[in-house]
Amino acid sequence: MRLAPSRPVTAVAEDGRAGRAPALSTAGAGAAVDNGSAGARSGATGASARAKSGAHREAALYHALAGRGAGDGRSLAELRKAALEAAAAAELPVWRRSGFWTTSLQGLKLEELDAGAQPSNPGTVPEVVARTLPERARAGRIVQSANTVMAVELDGELERRGVILCSLEDAFRDHHELVAPYFSRRLTIDRHKLEALNAALWSGGVFLYVPPGTVVEDPFEVVYAIERAGVAQYGRTLVLGAPNSEFRVHEYDLGEDFDEDGQSLHAGAFELYLQQGARCRLAQVQDWGSGEVFDVSTRFVGVGRDAYCHWLPSLLGGRLVRQHLELAVSEPGGEMAFRGLFFTEEHEHLDAFAVDLHETGPSGGDVHWRGAATGESRASFEGLIQIDPGAQQTHTYLQIHSMMLSPKARLDAIPSVLVSSDDVSASHGGTVGELDEAAIFYMQSRGLDRPTAVRVIVEGFFEPLITELEDEPLQELVRAKVARKLAAAREDIEAYATSR
């Protein structure tokens, strides 16, 4: 493929700009308006961005998710009540940024959705789950359909060793001392209406706890499924990795291809906290299918002292998806690899905002995303590196690669860097590509037909990330989903090729 170095990737702040606060205010002012204030301006809650307590932040900085949850001592009931009040006062959110980009949830018919919706067949795991999840060894699995956790299984040996996997509702009752300090520790409850509704109305939910020193090879599977129209699913996940634990989490967000009229909503809130020396590989496969599913989710991963997280969401379908993803190194010595791939088709709209946040140093970050778009889809990826004051000796890099597969699709990739420590390195790069006719001819000359050649190019484009999943069944699943999207877009891609 033709990959021009850093073509119209709109850079807000240039490579490695490091400066003390005064310099930053000028450098970062525009950036904050364009990129940094997604949280601040989201929705009509009137809530302005707030600084994390105890740490003064420059006004120009993006305001990291600050935490107003149970961590501050409120009970679950108090939180629900406060959130409900926030929800009542708020409009459905609209996110705007420069470049004529708007993600509006105002088309969501919330009044037609049931926040108490139950699984279609309470006795059986949803069809879409059964046919999507690979047959494989696993440490445990928890499945929520609509608003009910309908299946929990956990390896008996792990259970004996103190691993906990259960619904978050049960966890609040049975493991309150573990849950309370962390629940909503870094998540807000009132930035916008859907977040507030999640905090007020969630039911079921997922709690995973991996005790100190416990090393688990096979993945814990967390599944959220939507089987039909009319569902408002408020997903809520809390994962705790105790010191020196090592484990994998695979989350699946799956929608049945329902074709009846009507919408469904997944408003999710996800938290993962890794304590000293813990290591986690977190992968997420999101495909809400062809039904009209909206997904507005916030995910926070906190990396503690000398801990490590490899996080790779695969965003592969949904009518309108807004993901706020934040991976924060909160204590010295933390390292993270933040990966992600997305592939939009038809009329899908994806708005992903990913933050590589360094709250202390020394720390290491490495962000690498790849996305492709076909049909008339819209995809926006904003990647922000933020190095807070005092996060000295942080080294991080952000790269975004995108590939256009249709003349009517739109794909924006926007990296930005906000640095307020001086002994750091932070930079970004990226490429914008299209299908390379020379590569297609080359492969055809070896006997591959044109659709196969196109598939090979696009799979090759995603392959560096798919490889990093380091899990054969998951890799096969993601490859298959990419191939399915390509096959569906075949005519579109053909038309694009001949039009150039």
Add this chain to the structure above:
Amino acid sequence: MADLEIRNLHVRIEEHEILKGVDLDVSRGEIHALMGPNGSGKSTLASTLMGHPAYEITEGSITFRGEDITEQEPHERAKAGLFLAFQYPVAIPGVSVANFLRMAINAKRSGTDTQSGTGQEPITVKEFRNQLQHAVELLDVDRAFTSRHLNDGFSGGEKKRAEILQMAMLRPDVAILDETDSGLDIDALRTVAEGVQRLHDEQGLGALIITHYQRILHHVRPQFVHIMLDGRIVLEGGVELVERLEREGYDHLRQEFGASEAGAVAAGDGSG
């Protein structure tokens, strides 16, 4: 009847006529050299034979093993047994040499969308591994080479080796090698040339070796030599033609065959 028959081939690109009536026959077991200065149309002929969509055939025909392939898609030609070793091989990021070869071999075997395929089962892991080992030895490359992404970050010499490696694996009846010799040091040139010679000796490969140097022809001995000037084959003969070229150069030929000096210079600005 020759396996590959090119008759009165006229080819145009963006309103320019590049090939002006080419006739050429290549059969299995034959080694041909096609020589000519930069810009004379050699690569155009190679791309056209493989079915590159940018090249428009305005007159003439290409027949392969009795079938008119003038209008065929490139992958159908490949399945029928034609191969092109590119002058400038293209990088395929994210796809290893080995995986690509497996796909190509299976595509050739499957024959799903054309009659030319043989409808065979996909190659077994063992069979593939054996063939790959053989090819790797032939081309004197490291086995690890086949795990690298195809042509991605390859040196010039590695790219040319990878082309011949693919040729060895895909076992075409007739291969066109477009300046496979250019940009190779003497050792790489010998390896690549000997590889071609052995595929000819072992598999009965027919080859059309395009070059504008004589070097490679010291390692592969062509039975037939064709000289192209300004879109036409102006001279044909045996290996003695190579020696004549070495003595006299292309200028002498130009005068003899009336290709205008100006035209030749303009053409020389081309891709080479």
